[in-house]
Amino acid sequence: MTTDLRAFLEPYAERGAAPGAVALVARGERVDVAAAGSADTGGCTPMARDTIFRIASLTKPITAAATMALVDEGRLALGQPVGNWLPELSAPKVVRTPDGPVDDVVPAGRPITVFDLLTFRAGYGFPSDFALPAVAPLFSELNQGPPQPQAVAEPDTWMRTLSRIPLLRQPGEAWLYNTCSDILGVLVARVSGQSLPEFLAERLFAPLGMKDTGFAVPAADLSRFTGYYRAHQDGGFDLVDAADGQWSTLPAFPSGAGGLVSTADDWFAFARMLLTGGLAGDGTRLLSAGSVRQMLTDHLTPAQRKASGLFTEGQGWGFGGSVDVEPLDPWNVRGRYGWIGGTGTAGHIVPSTGLTTLLLTQVELGGPKPPELMRDFWTYAARAGAAD
Template identity: 85%
Template sequence: MTTDLRAFLDPYVARGAVPGAVALVARGDRVEVAAAGSPDTGGTVPMARDTIFRIASLTKPIVAAATMTLIDEGRLTPGHPVGTWLPELAAPKVVRTPDSPVDDVVPARRPITVFDLLTFRAGYGFPSDFTLPAVAPLFAELNQGSPQPRAAAEPDTWMRTLSRIPLLRQPGEAWLYNTCSDILGVLIARVSGRSLPEFLHERLFEPLGMKDTGFAVPAADLGRFTPYYRAHPDGGFDLVDPADGQWSTLPAFPSGAGGLVSTADDWLAFARMLLAGGVTGDGRRLLTASSVRQMTTDHLTPAQREASGLFTEGQGWGFGGSVDVETKEPWNVRGRYGWVGGTGTAGHLVPSTGLTTLLLTQVELGGPTPPQLMRDFWTYAAGATG
């Protein structure tokens, strides 16, 4: 590799961009991992390879993969209406226009399908304009947005609340962010008869050896868990959640959109399974190769990509993550799949080259545009791997 990853990270810690970070660049058996800085602003202990982070929206690809295991088994079908398992969504209403009041609704033209949820085109979620009337209840009543595990109600209550909120767009019409992954989490639990944490552990985490991934951090491991910060406008960081805070116990609502914690090596194991076409390192098949291809293929129309308002660097959307469709930046390799998390995380893989890149920090993103550290890391990874 052309440069040293630790040498890349150290200047960002030194100038206060983040208190610390763990970064990983891997291709095949060749893995470079670096830990810099500290998990906390006090610098009490050094950051380590096995430090546990809130991975936020890097949860989404994992929940998409879990959904695909049920499809592979024939227990779900992409085109099937979700009302079979989620009767709360059997007859949804849609606001007449995106800027209509929440009580100005019309019936949905067709049912919401599993495929709609996987592609984020079910009609629920965040558009580029957060001020639309039908978006407000997602924050106020469902606690969508910045992950707060203890703020959301248990799944059945959450679904009843969701059923009273109209869709922003007709099913299949537009890409809208986030909410569909939380709905998928409830769908997985109802179809499987297992809670989402149990199902993910049995079907993905245990066979992949993802021993530090889950919806809460055991008391014995809290010493490896970072606090969570927000950058202060005048410099430094404000504490959002301490290590022994919201992730120290299992939440009532395990969020399929952003509730997981994990480590660099755990997420690498997940990425390698996808790169191997659904097969674990010890030869166990978790997903069919077809399911992996569907996850990592862009399913949006050009008009839907353009209207999303969130993609500025040639990205479309697969299942649970973005897919690069244009080469606008050094890191834009066609087919690159992955996503970023609002807690300061980013994980991607490139099926055509076998590349995995992962950056884990503990500082909240300031908006949909990736911070400079993240963008520079992607550039570093593109150069380091040729």
């Protein structure tokens, strides 16, 4: 099937959907990986299986897994208020109405819990309407949005800034995108007593053999790192970040929402751990089976799913990723878990069939909706998986 997968990818690279791509489709012991096009727009570096990508929001499931490792150890509990570890959030204020001014606030009705952060219902984050007044400070003061690791303040400063921004909704009330994963990254670091890069490296990346995953690319590996591009409406690409740019040194703020780089094989190792109920390839247990089930379960109400429609289509939300609940498209399978990254990445698993699909490109998404290449890849992968 690798030949077929390459034949699927190559036309998209040739007609300029992306300079290049790496795709993986796996089920059981069968793993097909194909690369097409180039890691740069000049065509100087062919895309390869071990090419390193900025995976953006494919970081979110990894941060959720790190949080659940601490839950498994009893160092955190899902219903526990986070104020003990994040005193900046111990007495949050909420805007009186979502479209109201940022200085018209009321006290939060209850504390923010670990569960609120994992399900993106803490009250911080992006709604469907980006123009709401309480959303603006997330961009202007916290540098939320497209990843720019060297532009974000270190965690303690970032949390102090966050504490001055009111919640958009009461804790538990609504699903709001992105910010909760960055807060979880700070929580993991404070509870563990390690930096987020150290904790992830020790507890997930080393046991899973994810040797190319981290918050920066070592100098010796920059030749395998892609450029990062933004597409012109009339064709062509602008360079957003070069291989020796923002990911060439560790950032002050390691973003649990979108800061990681990785490869196809590394992210597949993480996906396979989820599919096996928390086991590494050598049988070492990294997460309890119950924690994995919690990650892969939709926790939203029907009303919350409907309100999140800018970001999701027939999907709910587990911990760190979406969960398909309505089979609206050829690729939708009830229970499919995963997410997409704003740098042009998408990773999903289907627990009921053992299917993993992963697409890595280096082109920024034009908005929350997946581009044609992603949608066509999901359809291809769903059909290929069904045929195995």
